[in-house]
Amino acid sequence: MHRTGELYGQFETLEQQKDIATLGMWIFLVTEVLFFGGLFMTYTINRHAYPAAFGIGGNTLDLKLGGANTVILIMSSLTMAMAVRAAQLGKKKQITGFLIATLILGGAFLGVKAIEYKQKFDHHLIPGKSFDLRYVTEHTQPKDDAERLSLAKEKEELDQAFEKDPYLSSHAQLYFSLYFGMTGLHALHMIVGAGLLIWLIKQSLGGRFGPGYNTPVEVTGLYWHFVDIVWIYLFPLLYLIDRHN
Amino acid sequence: MSEHIASPKLYVGIFLALMVCTAATVGAAYVKLGAMNIVVALAIATLKATLVVLFFMHAKYSPKRTHLVIICAIFWLGIMLALTLTDYETRHDVGRQISPSSAIVQSA
Numbered sequence: 001m002h003r004t005g006e007l008y009g010q011f012e013t014l015e016q017q018k019d020i021a022t023l024g025m026w027i028f029l030v031t032e033v034l035f036f037g038g039l040f041m042t043y044t045i046n047r048h049a050y051p052a053a054f055g056i057g058g059n060t061l062d063l064k065l066g067g068a069n070t071v072i073l074i075m076s077s078l079t080m081a082m083a084v085r086a087a088q089l090g091k092k093k094q095i096t097g098f099l100i101a102t103l104i105l106g107g108a109f110l111g112v113k114a115i116e117y118k119q120k121f122d123h124h125l126i127p128g129k130s131f132d133l134r135y136v137t138e139h140t141q142p143k144d145d146a147e148r149l150s151l152a153k154e155k156e157e158l159d160q161a162f163e164k165d166p167y168l169s170s171h172a173q174l175y176f177s178l179y180f181g182m183t184g185l186h187a188l189h190m191i192v193g194a195g196l197l198i199w200l201i202k203q204s205l206g207g208r209f210g211p212g213y214n215t216p217v218e219v220t221g222l223y224w225h226f227v228d229i230v231w232i233y234l235f236p237l238l239y240l241i242d243r244h245n
Numbered sequence: 246m247s248e249h250i251a252s253p254k255l256y257v258g259i260f261l262a263l264m265v266c267t268a269a270t271v272g273a274a275y276v277k278l279g280a281m282n283i284v285v286a287l288a289i290a291t292l293k294a295t296l297v298v299l300f301f302m303h304a305k306y307s308p309k310r311t312h313l314v315i316i317c318a319i320f321w322l323g324i325m326l327a328l329t330l331t332d333y334e335t336r337h338d339v340g341r342q343i344s345p346s347s348a349i350v351q352s353a
Contacts, residue, residue: 019308026311030318037322044326045333063271070267078260081251081301088250225301229294235267236286240274244282 005213018215025219029226036230039185043178043237050171051242052161056133057175058241060125062116066239069112070231076105077228084221087204087214095217096204102224103197106190113187120176127173127180134158179238186234189227196220249306259300266293 011017047054083098120126124135137155142148162168200220203209209217270289278285299305304315 022307023310023314026314030314030321033318033322034325037325041326041329044330048333067267067271071264074260074263074267077297077301078256081256082253085250085253085256088248222302225297228301229297232293232297233287233290236270236274236290240270240286243274244277 014212018218021215021219022222025222029222032226036182036185039178039182040233040237043182046171046174046178047241050165050174052165053168053171054175055242056158056161056168057172057179058238059243060120060123060136061179061239062119063239063243065112065116066235069109070235072105072109072112073228073231076102076109077225079105080221080224084214084217087209087217088211090210092204092207092210095209096201099197099201099204099217103194103201106194106197106224110187110190110194113183117180120180125176127177131169131173131176133169133172182234183238186227186230189230193220193224193227196223249303251300251303251306255300259296262296263293266296 005014007014008017011020079098079101083095083102086092086094086098124130124132134155137151137158140147140151142151165171197220200217203216266289270286273285273289274282276282298315304311
């Protein structure tokens with residue numbers, strides 16, 4: 001383990017050393033772009049092949065929760081950018097504060113995601129043996145007329161979709177497999193990011209970061225913003241399909 | 246060190262722009278645009294991603310070497326998406342064949 005800000009033998013200056021560390025993170029992010037890109041590719045092909053099933057699947061997601069999570073995650077990117085800035089300026093208390101804020105917002109995102117996943121279990125929308133697209137419309141007791149109407153409309157839409165696509169259930173399971181695969185992989189990246197943040201917070205409490213040495217904050221920031229970008233694409237693709245119908 | 250340090254005002258401005266874009270993408274999803282819905286959604290997402298890369302990730306103030314890495318990422322992703330899609334979109338039977346349920350029907 002090297003000491004804070006120590007210059008390695010292969011570099012001429014600390015600035016060059018930091019430049020190379022940043023470049024390394026960017027190159028890692030290129031591999032991440034292609035890693036997620038494969039999933040986005042799979043999503044595109046299947047959505048194009050089964051638009052009705054993907055529309056039905058997308059409409060089961062809670063737009064309020066998804067939208068709230070988008071706001072939370074972008075806010076966490078702002079606090080992360082501010083943490084990097086505080087490190088560049090050597091404002092030690094601010095570094096810790098902004099890192100903790102980022103960690104809390106990241107935790108909130110994962111919490112909301114957990115609520116959404118639980119809802120999908122309750123609604124029998126987990127791909128597998130007990131997958132049932134009609135579960136919600138058949139097992140909800142409407143509390144008032146408005147809810148009764150919306151349930152009837154949902155049921156009618158499902159009937160029409162099943163007429164158009166007899167294998168709607170299989171194709172909707174493809175949608176949900178991709179939904180859980182893509183958001184799950186994204187959540188895993190968030191968990192890794194949270195681990196990195198805890199590691200950074202520990203070091204920042206020891207006053208390790210300042211204008212002379214802040215490479216870990218900078219490269220973790222790059223990673224965190226990248227994870228934000230993945231969500232920026234996931235949100236419209238998964239939540240906003242066929243909302244206008 | 247000669248690194249660029251952005252002002253908090255700029256960061257908050259970018260955050261607000263991202264919020265406006267998020268509202269716009271939700272709003273646009275409820276407008277009937279047919280095939281253009283997905284184009285609008287992806288255009289807004291790309292605008293948001295560009296803002297994050299340029300300002301939050303400091304790409305705007307980074308050396309040309311970093312720009313090259315970013316352009317490579319987009320280029321390779323483009324190759325994967327474009328070449329795969331040209332294949333899928335010109336084989337009209339593929340959509341049926343990759344369906345698990347229709348595979349069962351065909352073998353029965």
